[in-house]
Amino acid sequence: MPSAAGVVVAENLSKVFYTRAGAHTNGGGFRTAIRALVSPERVAKSAVDGVTLRVEPGELLALLGPNGAGKSTTIKLLCGILTPTSGRVEVNGVIPHQDRIANARKIGAVFGQRTQLWRDLPARRSLEVLRDIYGLSAADYQARIKEFDEILELREFWDTRARQLSLGQRVRCDLAAALLHDPPVVFLDEPTIGMDVVVKEQVREFLRDQVNRRGRTVLLTTHDMTEVARLAERVALIDHGRIMYDGATGGLRDLAGVTWQVHVTVETVPAVIDVPGMRVTGALGEFLTFVPSDGSELTPRQAVRQLIEHLPVTDIRVEEPDLEDVMRAVFASGGARAAAE
Amino acid sequence: MPGRVTEFTRAWRVVLRVTAANFRGRAQYPGDFALALAMGLAWQTSVFVFATVLLTRFPGLGGWTSADVLLLVAIRLLSHGVVVTVFNSLILMPYITQQGLLDVYLVRPMPVYRQVLLYQFPLNAMGDCFSAILLFAFALTRLHLAWTPGKALFLAAAVIGGALLEGGVQTLVSILTFRYTIGISVFMWFDRMIATFGNYPFSILPVAARLVLTYVLPVAFVAYLPAAVLTGRAGLGGVPLWLAYASPAVGPLLYVAARYAWYRALRRYESVGG
Amino acid sequence: MRITPLTELTQAARLLPPLAMVVTQLALTFWLWHALYHGVRVSAGLDVTQATTYALLGVLYLQFRTVDRWSNGDTMVQLMMDGTIAFWFLRPVSPRRYYLIRAAGDLAYGGALALLAYAVCLGIGAMASPPSWPAFGAALLTLALGLVITYYLQLIVDLMCFWSTVNDAAVTAMSFASGLLAGAFAPIWFFPSWFQRVNEFLPFQSTLNIPLSLYVGRLPVSDLGVQVAVQVSWCAALALLTWWLWRRAAARVTVLGG
Numbered sequence: 001m002p003s004a005a006g007v008v009v010a011e012n013l014s015k016v017f018y019t020r021a022g023a024h025t026n027g028g029g030f031r032t033a034i035r036a037l038v039s040p041e042r043v044a045k046s047a048v049d050g051v052t053l054r055v056e057p058g059e060l061l062a063l064l065g066p067n068g069a070g071k072s073t074t075i076k077l078l079c080g081i082l083t084p085t086s087g088r089v090e091v092n093g094v095i096p097h098q099d100r101i102a103n104a105r106k107i108g109a110v111f112g113q114r115t116q117l118w119r120d121l122p123a124r125r126s127l128e129v130l131r132d133i134y135g136l137s138a139a140d141y142q143a144r145i146k147e148f149d150e151i152l153e154l155r156e157f158w159d160t161r162a163r164q165l166s167l168g169q170r171v172r173c174d175l176a177a178a179l180l181h182d183p184p185v186v187f188l189d190e191p192t193i194g195m196d197v198v199v200k201e202q203v204r205e206f207l208r209d210q211v212n213r214r215g216r217t218v219l220l221t222t223h224d225m226t227e228v229a230r231l232a233e234r235v236a237l238i239d240h241g242r243i244m245y246d247g248a249t250g251g252l253r254d255l256a257g258v259t260w261q262v263h264v265t266v267e268t269v270p271a272v273i274d275v276p277g278m279r280v281t282g283a284l285g286e287f288l289t290f291v292p293s294d295g296s297e298l299t300p301r302q303a304v305r306q307l308i309e310h311l312p313v314t315d316i317r318v319e320e321p322d323l324e325d326v327m328r329a330v331f332a333s334g335g336a337r338a339a340a341e
Numbered sequence: 342m343p344g345r346v347t348e349f350t351r352a353w354r355v356v357l358r359v360t361a362a363n364f365r366g367r368a369q370y371p372g373d374f375a376l377a378l379a380m381g382l383a384w385q386t387s388v389f390v391f392a393t394v395l396l397t398r399f400p401g402l403g404g405w406t407s408a409d410v411l412l413l414v415a416i417r418l419l420s421h422g423v424v425v426t427v428f429n430s431l432i433l434m435p436y437i438t439q440q441g442l443l444d445v446y447l448v449r450p451m452p453v454y455r456q457v458l459l460y461q462f463p464l465n466a467m468g469d470c471f472s473a474i475l476l477f478a479f480a481l482t483r484l485h486l487a488w489t490p491g492k493a494l495f496l497a498a499a500v501i502g503g504a505l506l507e508g509g510v511q512t513l514v515s516i517l518t519f520r521y522t523i524g525i526s527v528f529m530w531f532d533r534m535i536a537t538f539g540n541y542p543f544s545i546l547p548v549a550a551r552l553v554l555t556y557v558l559p560v561a562f563v564a565y566l567p568a569a570v571l572t573g574r575a576g577l578g579g580v581p582l583w584l585a586y587a588s589p590a591v592g593p594l595l596y597v598a599a600r601y602a603w604y605r606a607l608r609r610y611e612s613v614g615g
Numbered sequence: 616m617r618i619t620p621l622t623e624l625t626q627a628a629r630l631l632p633p634l635a636m637v638v639t640q641l642a643l644t645f646w647l648w649h650a651l652y653h654g655v656r657v658s659a660g661l662d663v664t665q666a667t668t669y670a671l672l673g674v675l676y677l678q679f680r681t682v683d684r685w686s687n688g689d690t691m692v693q694l695m696m697d698g699t700i701a702f703w704f705l706r707p708v709s710p711r712r713y714y715l716i717r718a719a720g721d722l723a724y725g726g727a728l729a730l731l732a733y734a735v736c737l738g739i740g741a742m743a744s745p746p747s748w749p750a751f752g753a754a755l756l757t758l759a760l761g762l763v764i765t766y767y768l769q770l771i772v773d774l775m776c777f778w779s780t781v782n783d784a785a786v787t788a789m790s791f792a793s794g795l796l797a798g799a800f801a802p803i804w805f806f807p808s809w810f811q812r813v814n815e816f817l818p819f820q821s822t823l824n825i826p827l828s829l830y831v832g833r834l835p836v837s838d839l840g841v842q843v844a845v846q847v848s849w850c851a852a853l854a855l856l857t858w859w860l861w862r863r864a865a866a867r868v869t870v871l872g873g
Contacts (some may be wrong), residue, residue, distance in 0.1 A: 017611055076612055081447045083608050097608070104450040114441040116449075120366035132358040133451055135351065161369075383791040390800045395651065398658055398805055403650045530632045537643055545650035550642075 004093025005106070006057030006184040006217045008078060013087035014241075015048040015073055047073040049241035050087070057184065058215040060207065062222055062232035062249075070241035071221035075189045078219065079109050091185055105134070108178030112190035115170055116177055117162035123173040124158040127180060134181040141180070148176040151206050168199030175206065179216075186210070188220035192227060204231045226320055228252075230299070237326075258321040258329055260300045262290045264307055265315035275310045278303060286314075355451070356459065363462035377464030378471075385472040388414060388540060392476060403544035409572040410542060411480035416496070417539045417564035418473035420503030426470065428508040429463035432528040434518040443519075444612055453607060454600065457515075492571060498589035499567030506563055506592030507535055512599040516606045531558075539563045543579060551579055562591040637678050637732065644670050645741050659804040665831040666802060668742045672827055673799040675732050679725035700868070711861050714773075718766050746832040753839045754830035760846040761822035767853035768793060768818065774857070777864040797823035804833065818849045 019042070048070045055061050065071045076082045077089060080096025080103050089096055092106040117126040131141045149155050152172040157165060165173065171191055178186060188207075192200045208231065210216045222228060228235050228249055235252055237245040245252055262278075266286050273280055273288070277296040282289035290307065292298050298306070300318045307313055367373060392414050396407040405413070430437075437443060437460055446456040486492070510531055517523045539560050543551045555561040561580065566588035569575055575585040648670055652663035661669070703710040736742040745751040772789045794800060796819035803811060803824045814820045825842050828834040834842075 076444065079444075079448050081444050081612060082610070100447065101450045101452075104448055107448065109445075109448045111441065111444060114445065116442075116445040118362060118366055120369055121362060125362060125365070129359055129362045132355050133449060135355075379788065383788075386791055386795055387800045390795065394801055394805050394807075399651045399655060401653075402647075403653075526632050530636065533636060534639065537639060541643075541647060545646045547646070 004090075006215070007090075007092065008053065008055040008185060008217060008219060009088070009090040010051055010053040010074075010078065011088040013048055013051040013074070013077055013089060014046070014085045015077055015082060016085045017045045017047055018042045019045065047241055048077060048084075051238070051241070051243055053236060053243070053246070055217055055219055057217050058211060059234060060211045060218040060220075060232050062220055062228045062235045063238055064222055064225070064228050064235050065238040066223055069223075069239045071223075071238055072189050073241075074238065075187050075219070075221055079107065079187055080104075105181065106183050106185060108181070108183040108186040110171065110174045110178045110186070110188045110191050112171065112188070112193045115162060115174055117170070117173055119163040120161055122159045123154070123162050123165065123169075126162060126173070127158075127177060130177055130180055136181060140182075144180055144182065145176070148179070151209060152176060152202065168195050168202075171195065171203065172199075172206075175203065179210070183216075185217045186219070188218070190221055190223070192222075192224070200227070201230075207231065225326060252326065258325045259291050260303075260321060261319040262300065262303050262307060263317045263319065264288050264290065264311065264313050267312040267314055270311065273311075275306050277306065356455070359459045360462060363459065367462045367464055374464060378468045380465055380468060382468045382472055385418065385469065385476075388418065389472070389476070391540070393479070403542045404577075405542045405544070405572070405574070408480065408483040408485070409568065409574075411476070412484055412486075412572065413542060413564050413568035414540045415473070415477040415480040416499055416503065416568055417536075418469075418476055419500045420563060421507065421536070422466065422470035422473040423500060423504035424507045424511075425463055426466040427504070428458065428511055429466060430458050430460040431508070431511045431515045432525060432532075433460055434515040435523055435525060438518050439522075441612070443607075443610060454603060486571065495567065495589070496571065499564070499571075502589030502592035503563040503567070504592065505596040506559060507532075509592065509596035509599040510535070510558075512596070512603055516603055519606050519610050534558060535560050535563060539565070541565075542569075544577075555580060559591055559595070562588045633678070637674070640674050640678070641671055641732070641736065641741070644674050659802070660833055661802060661804060661831070664743045665833060668831050669798070669802045669827050669833075671736055671742050672733070672830070673801075673823070675729045676797075676823055677794055677799045679729040679732075710865070714770065715766075718769070722762065743831070745830050747836070749836045750829055750832060753836050754826045756839070757821070757829060757842055757846060758826035760843065760850065761826055764818050764846065764849050764853060765793065765822045767850070767857050768822075770857050771853070771860065774860045774864055777867050793819050793822065796820055798827065799823060802827070802833075804828075818853070821846050821849060 051070075051074055053061070063071045063074060073082065077084050078091060078096065080089075080091075080100050083097045091103060094103045094106065096103040096107075116130075117123055118129065121129075127145065128141075136144075145154075152175065154172060154176060157169045158173065160169075162170065162173070175191070192203055195203070204227070207218055207220070211218050220231075232249055234247065235245070235249045236243055237252065261281070264287075266288060269283075269286060269288075275290065277293055277298045278290040279293045280288055281291050288311075290303065292303070300320065304316060304318065307316065392411055396402070396410055399407065401407055402410050434457065437457060442460070443453065443457075446453045449456065511528060514523075514528055514531055517527070535558075538546075538550075538554055543554065543561060543565055546554070551561075566575075566580065566585045569577065570585050570588065576582050645667060648667040649663060652658070652666065656662060658666070703713055733742070737744060745754060768789065772786055796803075796814055796817055798820065803814060803820055806814075821842070825834070825846070829836065829839070829842075
């Protein structure tokens with residue numbers, strides 16, 4: 001169904017985990033095995049509770065939430081890794097947990113904390129094996145590799161064994177691996193966690209390119225507010241398994257009323273402070289605090305440059321709004337749900 | 342149906358490519374290579390000592406002649422060789438689940454069970470298979486059996502049946518790894534049990550042990566009953582005649598049931614992390 | 616010295632599989648040997664009781680001689696790989712003595728369990744007691760000397776880890792050789808004569824075969840003198856070799872430590 005390609009739908013999705021006390025404790029062995037058969041004690045934990053989402057082709061949605069919020073569980077439900085307890089999932093017109101193999105051909109997945117590369121092989125060999133698994137033609141494979149190499153600069157390290165790659169290099173290879181078969185939908189679970197800033201930007205640039213130029217649908221989870229700000233126009237806030245907000249990123253900040261701040265120390269305080277795109281919210285002698293003015297699209301990095309250009313700055317510090325500020329604000333405003341339909 | 346045939350050959354080609362890649366991965370460590378070969382032989386030392394030293398000194402065991410016992414041992418070792426070649430990675434499931442690889446497998450267009458079996462190249466299989474063939478050759482020289490095509494086929498079926506039985510048992514054990522942190526020791530326990538009791542005619546065991554090892558942990562069907570049939574002792578197997586003749590079929594039945602249970606359990610898989 | 620027994624006891628459930636394994640091995644060994652001897656009175660100079668006793672003790676030897684250090688990350692190879700072996704050379708106790716204390720602890724623990732199993736087997740009549748008190752004494756003496764030899768052999772293998780980071784192959788080889796050639800898999804008396812002759816020039820058979828043969832009465836007590844002399848010479852030779860290896864190892868640690 002061409003019309004369903006690239007569409008991700010979740011309707012009232014729920015997942016309840018039943019755990020036995022001590023299921024994943026240490027010292028596993030016969031005692032655990034016997035207890036598995038005998039002990040009836042079960043504890044129910046609702047990880048995802050009535051999540052409804054719809055992502056259209058060519059959209060990038062960021063799923064934002066603290067640890068334990070249910071983001072990873074949601075992504076796994078959408079990938080077909082977990083079977084939902086109730087609700088409906090449909091990706092590319094396929095029900096993931098039922099038609100697993102058909103679904104696998106049309107999605108790509110990158111898990112930040114694990115790799116799908118073969119550890120003892122050079123990364124390039126892993127990609128070749130995946131080419132065989134996905135049944136790609138040699139021509140297609142070469143074309144894709146070339147494309148990924150251009151943006152992700154894989155050539156520099158794809159002859160190194162996966163075991164010896166740095167985190168940034170490894171995730172870049174995993175990205176290539178996930179997109180090798182040209183899937184219309186890509187899921188990423190905390191892909192940039194633990195990376196340094198330069199690589200993070202490179203990955204984000206790559207994802208934006210995939211969305212804008214290739215029209216892929218991208219859904220990624222993160223607990224990094226900056227990532228959301230830099231990358232996504234649309235964000236869904238999830239906590240305790242429920243969607244608290246689903247709409248434009250700017251709207252979230254506006255809703256929360258939180259934004260980045262820049263604290264500067266100046267040599268001398270000018271009579272008139274006029275920095276384009278920013279306004280002063282605090283002034284204590286030489287210590288000034290700036291926030292973006294309404295409607296300004298300034299990023300902190302640009303703001304720093306502006307400030308240095310316009311003021312005699314001796315010290316500067318950027319304060320990004322962290323997730324807690326946003327979350328607290330969202331809860332304070334009653335967890336309003338913007339109409340995203 | 343040309344579509345299904347090409348699909349089948351394509352799937353096998355993928356299996357071979359992945360196996361080749363795995364092999365290359367392990368070949369990076371030559372010490373590991375030599376060790377795996379050595380370990381395969383070392384594990385079978387006790388069996389070899391028993392077979393070559395003791396059996397040549399004693400007239401028989403539990404009413405079986407030495408040559409017949411050698412056949413029994415050979416059948417078991419051959420089927421174990423197949424098990425290690427095909428099913429070895431099942432024992433490594435605790436590592437697979439701990440690394441979160443099942444999540445990765447679930448998102449690839451290939452059956453998850455197959456991907457699990459392809460997790461690692463079974464280097465120790467080389468040593469085990471070599472020992473098995475060696476012992477089988479030795480057994481053949483001492484055995485005075487009139488080999489017919491029927492018997493040869495039965496032997497082949499017994500080896501494969503035994504392999505599927507042991508593979509089925511390990512598949513069932515691996516289901517525990519989906520939800521619990523089980524160490525490799527559990528797998529090794531079953532492996533040792535089958536190895537310990539699978540090599541000898543059951544007539545040396547007391548009745549209670551015989552019953553347990555036939556109907557609870559069906560070790561009897563791996564090599565003992567097939568060997569009994571081949572050496573003309575089918576009726577004395579302690580089991581109804583028809584069951585002895587059907588012994589190669591028990592393995593496949595158990596294996597199919599185990600695979601089915603495995604996939605059902607996978608649906609309730611809960612993943613780690615996140 | 617106390618690390619391993621404590622962790623083993625606190626995780627009592629972990630004892631269950633090895634315990635079940637020992638019981639099944641012992642039971643099978645018993646049934647096997649009685650079946651082999653059906654219709655045979657004596658073979659290779661051993662009757663059924665002697666052979667069974669020997670074989671059962673061999674099983675106990677195999678099962679209890681290596682205490683599980685691997686799961687604590689405490690084997691020499693692991694210590695070498697994560698570098699903590701360096702601490703051995705900084706402690707007030709010399710590394711040689713520390714190793715000895717560790718080995719003694721392992722032995723005490725494994726030995727206690729083996730002794731328990733031995734008592735049970737003796738009690739239920741699966742094993743025979745020695746033919747005379749002198750025989751028992753002779754067996755114990757040669758066993759003690761045999762353990763010293765085993766200690767040195769194990770030490771040599773462990774010291775190898777100072778020269779190559781992976782010594783799994785050496786450990787496996789030594790394990791298999793010492794088991795097989797000592798008679799833990801089957802009494803040496805059953806092996807072909809050429810094998811027995813070659814074996815006499817190796818230290819392994821003096822670690823287990825001699826004590827067990829004295830215990831079951833296959834070797835007369837009068838042979839004690841000769842056997843002890845052989846063992847003592849092996850002890851001396853190995854002691855010298857290991858002393859020399861320790862010195863080289865210590866030098867190597869300072870080189871690596873830089």
